[in-house]
Amino acid sequence: MxxxxxxxxxxxxxxxxxxxxxxxxxxxxxxxxxxxxxxxxxxxxxxxxxxxxxxxxxxxxxxxxxxxxxxxxxxxxxxxxxxxxxxxxxxxxxxxxxxxxxxxxxxxxxxxxxxxxxxxxxxxxxxxxxxxxxxxxxxxxxxxxxxxxxxxxxxxxxxxxxxxxxxxxxxxxxxxxxxxxxxxxxxxxxxxxxxxxxxxxxxxxxxxxxxxxxxxPLLLGTDGTKMSKSRGNAISLSADADETARLIRGAKTDAERHITYDPANRPEVSSLVLLTALCEDGDPRQVAEEIGAGGAAALKRRVTEAVNGHFAPIRARRAAYAQDxxxxxxxxxxxxxxxxxxxxxxxxxxxxxxxxxx
Incomplete structure (x- = not known):
């Protein structure tokens, strides 16, 4: 510089x-x-x-x-x-x-x-x-x-x-x-x-x-604002599978049923789509297309599976280290x-x- x-x-x-x-x-x-x-x-x-x-x-x-x-x-x-x-x-x-x-x-x-x-x-x-x-x-x-x-x-x-x-x-x-x-x-x-x-x-x-x-990547918290420790809207690395599922179920989306990846106009939905893609090492537009008419419920099931799958080995290692x-x-x-x-x-x-x- x-x-x-x-x-x-x-x-x-x-x-x-x-x-x-x-x-x-x-x-x-x-x-x-x-x-x-x-x-x-x-x-x-x-x-x-x-x-x-x-x-x-x-x-x-x-x-x-x-x-x-x-x-x-x-x-x-x-x-x-x-x-x-x-x-x-x-x-x-x-x-x-x-x-x-x-x-x-x-x-x-x-x-x-x-x-x-x-x-x-x-x-x-x-x-x-x-x-x-x-x-x-x-x-x-x-x-x-x-x-x-x-x-x-x-x-x-x-x-x-x-x-x-x-x-x-x-x-x-x-x-x-x-x-x-x-x-x-x-x-x-x-x-x-x-x-x-x-x-x-x-x-x-x-x-x-x-x-x-x-x-x-910009990932929003479960309330649709910036993910932050102080705002209480984050999914921590140490969260277990059940807590992760609960937090994602409560995540803010919008009223439109069909799932698309449009960060500018649909930030909350797009953040969940992006999180899924990051965990699956995929493309967010492809993820959104696959979910499509399944709506927010299908999106939240998919992102929950993706997050829990991606972080399972990390959480297992963390639990083992925490024993000592x-x-x-x-x-x-x-x-x-x-x-x-x-x-x-x-x-x-x-x-x-x-x-x-x-």
Missing amino acids: STTDTLGTLGTTTAQARSAELEKLIQKEPGRFRVLTGDRPTGRLHLGHYFGTLHNRVRLQDLGVETLVLVPDYQVLTDRDIAENLKEYVEELVLDYLAIGIDPERSTIFAHSAVPALNQLLLPFLSLVSVAELNRNPTVKDEIAHSRQAAVSGLMLTYPVHQAADILFCKANVVPVGQDQLPHLEITRTVARRFNDRYGNGGSVFPQPEALLSAA RRLVRDVLRTGNERAGALADATLKEVRAAMHCDY
């Missing part, structure tokens, strides 16, 4: 073109790349997460890309007064990761709070970004608008810089994101560039990470140690560059 791009249409278009080039390079030489990704531990992951990001992480891991998966427990506090049920949510998140195929032997799963050197990078990084730049960030503006807090905390305002520390501590050069996250990544690139210019002595301490844009919670703690401990070693090395390099290595 050009450093002179705005974060409007031009920046997004440029990012899309570069992302396509990046995908080709990853396919050719996966060992050149290091990915940082993760999810806030605010509840169980759902089908939208799976088809949006999770399965892509497994794909990159299996290609041979070095993958670090962050559990950003500190960032739960960006839009909440307290981090409720945090330990439970962290463990549930790790169980979901293991169940979908994140291999702790090949990928590093770690927690924010367990890597002090990572968080210490936030201080020098904040000196590289102005308050005006933080206030202009459109993603932060949107998050503030939907915040659960009575007042906006400093952590919310500095959220993009904390994300920069997440990405740069391990010198990740690829970050899988949606288009709405491009402004955050641009701040990371700005921090890296300014640090190199100010302290790099003609060299480069940090890479400027690039966006790997996902073509994530020590495994979850061992995975996190090992990942925390790996991430800590990377963060310590980077912080040492930063201190030397800033002449703070006394």
Whole structure:
């Protein structure tokens, strides 16, 4: 992405073109790349997460890309007064990761709070970004608008810089994101560039990470709005077959009987059709044609069978892992140690560059 791009249409278009080039390079030489990704531990992951990001992480891991998966427990506090049920949510998140195929032997799963050197990078990084730049960030503006807090905390305002520390501590050069996250990544690139210019002595301490844009399908929740943990309209990865069937039976459709795939005009029906196609590895238009005059009842039977069939092995693995919670703690401990070693090395390099290595 050009450093002179705005974060409007031009920046997004440029990012899309570069992302396509990046995908080709990853396919050719996966060992050149290091990915940082993760999810806030605010509840169980759902089908939208799976088809949006999770399965892509497994794909990159299996290609041979070095993958670090962050559990950003500190960032739960960006839009909440307290981090409720945090330990439970962290463990549930790790169980979901293991169940979908994140291999702790090949990928590093770690927690924010367990890597002090990572968080210490936030201080020098904040000196590289102005308050005006933080206030202009459109993603932060949107998050503030939907915040659960009575007042906006400093952590919310500095959220993009904390994300920069997440990405740069391990010198990740690829970050899988949606288009709405491009402004955050641009701040990371700005921090890296300014640090190199100010302290790099003609060299480069940090890479400027690039966006790997996902073509994530938009799956609606059972109420017809965006699938979300906080809205209570999601089907979690850990849901059993009966719960899945119940939730799908209650999913919103429309009054037209004949099933078609028309996301613009029939979003609720089309989302269910798309979910079926994703689970069956098929084409949504073909799925809709096959159901046709069967109506919403036939559609819901089909999507229930597809979801339960696709996720049965994942749920079985999750149930098996859940029998040994020590495994979850061992995975996190090992990942925390790996991430800590990377963060310590980077912080040492930063201190030397800033002449703070006394």
